Amino acid sequence: MKNRIILAPYSIWMLIFVIVPMCLVGLFAFTDSSGMFTIENILSVGMYSNVVLRSIWLGGISTIICLIIGYPMAYFISKMSQGNQSVALVLLMIPMWMSFLLRTYAWMTILENNGLINNFLSLLGIGKVQLINTRGAIVLGMVYNFLPYMILPIYTVLEKINPSIIEAAQDLGANRLKVFLKVILPLSLPGIISGITMVFVPAVSTFIISKMLGGGANLLIGDLIEMQFLGSAYNPNLGSAISLILMILIMICTGIMNQFDSEDSNGGLIV
Amino acid sequence: MKLFSKIYTFLIFLFLYAPIFVLITFSFNDSKSRSVWAGFTFKWYNQLFQNQEILNALSNTLIIAVISALLATILGTVAAVGINSSKKWTRRIIMNVTNIPMANPEIVTGVSLMLLFVFINRSFGILKPGMTTLILAHKTFCLPYVVLSVMPKLRQMDPNLYEAAQDLGCNPLKAFFKVVLPEIVPGIVTGMMMSFTMSIDDFVISYFTSGTTQTLPIAIYSMTRKMVSPEINALSTLLFGIILTLLIAINLRQIKDKNVKER
Numbered sequence: 001m002k003n004r005i006i007l008a009p010y011s012i013w014m015l016i017f018v019i020v021p022m023c024l025v026g027l028f029a030f031t032d033s034s035g036m037f038t039i040e041n042i043l044s045v046g047m048y049s050n051v052v053l054r055s056i057w058l059g060g061i062s063t064i065i066c067l068i069i070g071y072p073m074a075y076f077i078s079k080m081s082q083g084n085q086s087v088a089l090v091l092l093m094i095p096m097w098m099s100f101l102l103r104t105y106a107w108m109t110i111l112e113n114n115g116l117i118n119n120f121l122s123l124l125g126i127g128k129v130q131l132i133n134t135r136g137a138i139v140l141g142m143v144y145n146f147l148p149y150m151i152l153p154i155y156t157v158l159e160k161i162n163p164s165i166i167e168a169a170q171d172l173g174a175n176r177l178k179v180f181l182k183v184i185l186p187l188s189l190p191g192i193i194s195g196i197t198m199v200f201v202p203a204v205s206t207f208i209i210s211k212m213l214g215g216g217a218n219l220l221i222g223d224l225i226e227m228q229f230l231g232s233a234y235n236p237n238l239g240s241a242i243s244l245i246l247m248i249l250i251m252i253c254t255g256i257m258n259q260f261d262s263e264d265s266n267g268g269l270i271v
Numbered sequence: 272m273k274l275f276s277k278i279y280t281f282l283i284f285l286f287l288y289a290p291i292f293v294l295i296t297f298s299f300n301d302s303k304s305r306s307v308w309a310g311f312t313f314k315w316y317n318q319l320f321q322n323q324e325i326l327n328a329l330s331n332t333l334i335i336a337v338i339s340a341l342l343a344t345i346l347g348t349v350a351a352v353g354i355n356s357s358k359k360w361t362r363r364i365i366m367n368v369t370n371i372p373m374a375n376p377e378i379v380t381g382v383s384l385m386l387l388f389v390f391i392n393r394s395f396g397i398l399k400p401g402m403t404t405l406i407l408a409h410k411t412f413c414l415p416y417v418v419l420s421v422m423p424k425l426r427q428m429d430p431n432l433y434e435a436a437q438d439l440g441c442n443p444l445k446a447f448f449k450v451v452l453p454e455i456v457p458g459i460v461t462g463m464m465m466s467f468t469m470s471i472d473d474f475v476i477s478y479f480t481s482g483t484t485q486t487l488p489i490a491i492y493s494m495t496r497k498m499v500s501p502e503i504n505a506l507s508t509l510l511f512g513i514i515l516t517l518l519i520a521i522n523l524r525q526i527k528d529k530n531v532k533e534r
Contacts, residue, residue, distance in 0.1 A: 003353055003356055003357050006349060006350075006352060006353035007350065007353035007354065007357060007361070007365070009346060009349065009350075010346055010347075010349065010350030010353065010365070010414075010418075011365065013346060013411070013414070014365075014368045014369070014414075016387075017384065017387070017407065017408075017411040018368060018371050018372060018411065019368065020387060021380075021383030021384050021386060021387040022371070022383055024383060024386040024387055024390060025379070025382065025383045025386060028386060069283065072276075072279060073279065073280065073283050076276040076279060076280050077280070079276070086522065088280070090518055090519075090522055091284055091287075092287070093518065094511075094514060094515060094518060095287050095288070095291060097468070097472075097514045097518070098291065098507070098510060098511060098514060099472060099474070099487075099488055099491060099510070100474070101474060101488055101491045101492055101495060102294070102491060102503070102506075102507045102510070103290060103291070104495075105294075105491075105495045105503065105507075106290030106291060106293055106294045106507075107290055108495070109293065109294070109297070109305040109306075110290060110293060112305075114304075114305075114306055115305065115306055116293065116305075116306050118306075119306045119307070144286070144287075144290070147283075147286075147287070148287075201376055202376070202377070204376075205376035205377070205378050205379070207378060207475075208474070208475075208492070212495060222378050225378055225382060226378070229382055229385060229479065230478075230479070236386065236389075239382065240382070240386070243378070243379045243382050243383070246376060246378075246379060247375065247376070247379055250374075250375075250376060251374075254374065
């Protein structure tokens with residue numbers, strides 16, 4: 001009984017500010033502007049399937065690039081001496097503490113047509129290259145902003161691996177490649193999984209990076225949602241429908257990822 | 272292999288820091304150009320401190336961060352105590368709800384809160400988007416972090432201690448303040464600090480719930496759209512300096528703590 005009193009304020013708060021807003025998104029997604037039930041909004045998201053696919057595609061590529069360049073980094077940091085490890089971790093975290101708007105803005109100034117890279121290229125006698133307002137720039141911005149979110153969880157897992165397991169594998173005749181593929185990689189899977197989710201979720205739902213580095217031509221889901229609520233194309237019903245689809249998309253992705261994770265950690269428990 | 276790993280680590284850090292150093296360098300540039308160096312100056316810093324809009328945004332940000340972090344800490348700590356001593360299925364439901372704001376993309380949280388505030392405003396004529404809605408929104412997304420950092424401390428605690436205090440004549444409230452609270456203070460402080468930084472840093476959720484009120488990230492965003500002002504470089508440099516000093520201070524303290532413990 002007493003417990004209920006203690007929990008009541010929090011429960012009521014979460015009900016009003018988390019559950020009710022989610023229900024409102026659902027409600028708006030299935031009604032038109034006069035409040036009548038309709039599935040028109042959900043259907044018209046189909047018109048924007050190219051935007052949805054582009055978001056998944058660019059977010060996916062960024063996640064893969066983060067994994068490819070982040071994994072070795074995490075591995076090398078885990079092999080450093082204790083002191084260097086903490087220095088490296090602080091160095092990784094400092095950029096994360098800066099507003100991502102400023103970090104993205106920095107890339108704007110580097111990539112723009114009169115920016116550093118293009119000025120450098122014209123000094124060399126090579127003509128200017130269109131760097132900003134391309135899909136490549138969006139991917140670069142995503143990788144730059146979210147790379148630490150890939151490195152940190154993988155590092156945490158790698159650092160915990162008991163070195164005697166690796167020695168045991170070597171004693172039993174495994175070469176370096178085999179040790180990596182059969183021992184280190186499977187053991188670091190939970191870190192890889194959480195890294196992938198931590199990069200993919202913000203990457204697929206971003207709207208600022210695409211706006212700042214991608215120009216107007218490369219809309220992503222986030223931009224589409226923002227336009228329906230604050231932009232020129234005011235239509236909260238359609239915006240809610242797109243949000244609902246984004247939520248479902250991410251729930252499916254994290255669901256698949258958790259599947260991998262739980263299987264693996266169960267295996268780990270037996271060991 | 273050793274050399275390769277050193278070069279690789281260096282290149283990644285170069286990638287992470289080069290853009291920041293470009294910003295810092297051009298904050299001292301005596302020209303509006305962002306690629307040509309025209310001499311050293313402090314004038315952008317001067318202009319920054321005379322820019323009323325930015326100073327307003329900064330004070331808004333700090334007010335919102337302090338209030339929402341404090342409120343979230345109080346409510347979150349009470350909630351964690353309640354969750355910790357509740358039955359399994361109640362705990363499960365509440366933890367699932369707690370995870371919603373963390374698992375959802377920020378933009379969905381922002382949009383859903385915006386719908387809520389618009390709905391309340393239309394039905395009851397209260398809660399015009401502004402400072403109040405910002406504080407409510409920030410408190411909401413900070414709460415899970417407080418709950419999740421206090422919970423482990425409560426679990427580590429020996430539950431018999433609380434009962435022992437009561438057996439020795441404390442009433443439940445006194446037992447909580449004298450016995451439970453001192454044990455979980457580190458978790459509470461972590462939760463509050465996380466809330467504070469998350470609140471200062473938040474752009475996406477504020478963007479949808481602020482109305483015309485400006486916070487620092489929103490002001491930065493509108494500055495980046497104008498694309499001309501080097502004041503933004505000056506601002507980045509100052510923020511970078513503050514963050515760097517804070518992190519170094521925190522780390523030095525940790526190293527000191529370690530040394531003391533080892534002795």
